[in-house]
Amino acid sequence: MVWLLNNVYDVEHRAYFMSEKKMELTPLKIRSHGASSVMQYDERYTPYIEMSGLLPFVQLVSRSTPNLNAAAVTSLIDRWRPETHSFHLRTGEMTVTLQDVSMITALPIEGKPLCMSTDSEEWRQQMEALIGMSPQEPEVEDGGKKDRVPADAPFTWIAANFAHCPEDADDEVIQRYARVYMWYVISRTIFADGTGKNAPWMWLKALTVFDNKFSWGSAALAYLYQQLDDACRRTTKDGGVGGCMLLLLVWSWECLPVGRPKSSQWNTWDDHGNPVRQPTWAYKWDLVSEVASKVNLLYKQYTNEMDSLTPEQVEWEPYGVGPNFGDAHTFDLNSLRVQERHLWLMRCPLICNWAVEFHLPHRVMRQFGYFQPHPPEWVDTDTQLHKLDRRRQRKIKDWQKHHKSYVIMFEQSVQAASSIRRTQYRQHCPLAFSNYLRWFQASTRVEICPPAYEEDILEEPTEYDALAQGRYNKLIREGYQTSFAPVLNFVRKEVKKQADESEDILDNTAGGKKGESALRLFIKEQGQKLRRLSNILGCRDPEYVSPSRFGSSERNTLDDSASSGARMDDGDITSAANTHRNIVEDDVDTPEVADEMTLKAFQCSAYMLKPRKEFRRYSPDDYAKGKNPVAGGSRLSRMRSMDDEDEDDNDDESDDPEQFVVARRKKLVSKRGRGPKV
Known part of the structure; x- marks a missing residue:
């Protein structure tokens, strides 16, 4: 029997501490945030945000986001396994896939992997060239040592300087404010880090050219996977989790009853007559009921519910099946959500600068309504890849060069999935x-x-x-x-x-x-x-x-x-x-x-x-008379069941009528010297 858990991860895993060491852990802190009301969306930003491919997502999060339930998120993260990039539940493996990225966020999947140089040398000068200013460098006392300052800007600084675009701004200024607005939004929602307070310079750098054709969807999923890889091994009281929590929570609410809030109504949605600005599937959870109980009590409750969950209680295909797929029945959905459905089953590396995480949909085929083989083909997610991050690998600057083989692999996967060849899948059995x-x-x-x-x-x-x-x-x-x-x-x-x-x-x-x-x-x-x-x-x-x-x-x-x-x-x-x-x-x-x-x-x-039975393992007592194996009574009873029902059983003079000795066939020597005959 294959044991799926790698001891390298397991001895640090939250589930190991809770189940084996019987420790009580506290819920993780969610570092992801919505787009604050302090930063006002300006319609003059729209053409530039649309060029970047981020317009449907920005339109979603700039209005409002549902309350994030830390207890529900943590109870789910406790089941995350870096070995398979999936949640291990009694219901089987489940995970967030590229299908969920398209349906919930409408972020583009096709495009260049978000893999570039993160060199922060003279980052202040580069930031000033892009947006006209940069955070003030901290002062150093006389004779003091200059501290290393991370290449990022506090959200408070961004809001203080770019909250409102001037009414008389020219096109260059509008582009500057639009770029900062996107930087602010994606740093708080898609690429939220462990601090939850700063916007890293690298995400602004990725927006240097609006029409850069990045695969924002695969980058968002790669970053979320890496955050889950780390968070499932955080056991301290101040441990947190970042990444796109809106994507994770909406997926969880759609599939699992644990922690699912009541969705009663929606705020008015104005798409301004632009189909690209129509809502995604996440709009179903625009307004949800408040979580009234204490988070620690809810966390214990959700942990119990996750343990008791059965496959019959899971909504395996929440977006619908057949001709009703993607039909929300109550409002018109963004058409971009299904345009890249041919990419949803790609088995490929997902790349976000230093993060390379494998997308393994063949392990969760039940979520697509397809036949689930067992065991699924094993794909090594690579413990060395999981050790990469921007803090511990400061010497690596050019991630596109470092991950060249994975970049090529992703591009080839997209090209192959976009070809005209069609594969027939067996449906769920x-x-x-x-x-x-x-x-x-x-x-x-x-x-x-x-x-x-x-x-x-x-x-x-x-x-x-x-x-x-x-x-x-x-x-x-x-x-x-x-x-x-x-x-x-x-x-x-x-x-x-x-x-x-x-x-x-x-x-x-x-x-x-x-x-x-x-x-x-x-x-x-x-x-x-x-x-x-x-x-x-x-x-x-x-x-x-x-x-x-x-x-x-x-x-x-x-x-x-x-x-x-x-x-x-x-x-x-x-x-x-x-x-x-x-x-x-x-x-x-x-x-x-x-x-x-x-x-x-x-x-x-x-x-x-066919349900498989274990191999019969003979013990020393099962051998007798010249090491001939003795067949057990279960085999004899099955042989008797094949006989005519009216035929009487023959009397057996042996001491044990329920056993018989398997006879050894004699070997005959060939007359032509060609070896023994059986």
Whole structure:
């Protein structure tokens, strides 16, 4: 079994401290902000902002942004894994993709990667050339040492000098104010850093030429991924997270019920007759209900809810399916959100200066309504890339040169995805997704809340006084709320364990000549109920099939098996899947698509759909009479089930009638000297 977690990240991860070390952590501080009302949008800025490709996003955030819920953001970040650039939930992997960037922000994906020189030598002089002024250099006392000052400007300084463009300003001055306004907005919303107080010079430098054709969308997602990579390993009380929190929160609200506010109304939207200025999907959350509870209490509540989440409670395709895709039903959406849909499934590096983060949509195909293979093809996200940042690598100035290979890779991915070649994708299969979930839940950490009780608590009669003194109940008494996830995690684990043991007993106990005894029937029914109960609680185990019915001609249909999780063999799945097959098309590059997700290898994928059982591991007691392996009773019972029902069992004179010795075939020597014959 593949373990998805890298110890380099895991020993510093918030989930490790909470689940393994049983530490209580506090919510992270959100460093991202909206565009302050102090900086007024001027209609004279519009043509220059439109040239940059930022107009739909600036139009969105310059009006108002919903209140950001730090508790909900942190409970989600606790599940982020740098190894896969996805959130590891009991529901499977989920992540923010380029599709979400287009639908929520309408930032352009196609274009040059935002990868340039960040050399800050004489940055004040360069800033003065662009916008006419720069922050005053701090004074140095006589004989004092000059401190190193970061190349950025405080937001307060920007607002004090560029809040209002003069009414009689000429075109050059208007361009200067428009450039500063964009710098202010993207520094607070897309590229918010750990301080949340300053606008780095590099983002103003990127706006030197308005029509630079940057891929702002991929840069925003790369920066968000890197912020999540760092934030999931911050455990101090003053730890924070930056990046485009509006993108993360709107995606979370659309897909997950945890922390979702109530959206009641919208402020009036004026697009000024320009389709480019129409709202994006984020407009649905223009005004949301206030978070009234204390953030620490909400954080514990959301952590519990994340642990208890099941796939049936997730909105996998929030933007709609088929002909209704992207239809908000209540207002007209920006057409730019779907113009680059052919780029949404690119498996490519996302680049934002020093940050190189891989976009891996093949790990979350369920979000696109497609077949999810397991295990997904592994792509190394590179621990060395995760160590790069602008503070620790001051010697690296030209990031375009340093990341040349990744820049070429991104450009080739865009070119390939824009070609006329079309790849046919297999649509979502519930049975295959259940198989994927069984693999995934056994390969990573999907629960953060430690179980309420130890496993051996069920071995002895319940002592309520001792139970009350346990860690879980003691914390509940001393706290301010009831945590239900620890009990749920304990019950889920024990129910699954008892279901496994019931099936093992049935597998290793032969039925009578005239059918199953009352005791055996009772055990089977209880095992089935336990298995179904564990599945309701979030497990994904197949329905138990009695050995006495093995090989029966009674087969479940694909629909029945998809709902019940029944075991199906290759032939059943292939024939049923061919009957119910539904293939969809998308403009993507063929070499980037895994074979099992395409129509070409559809028949081969039937093997993957079959629920896999572990290999039988023989112990020394299983060998006898010259090291011949002894087959267990479960195999014998299955062989007997294939016999005629009216045929009586032959008497066996051996001491153990439930076992037989596998005979060794003799080797015959060939007369022509060509070696032994079997």
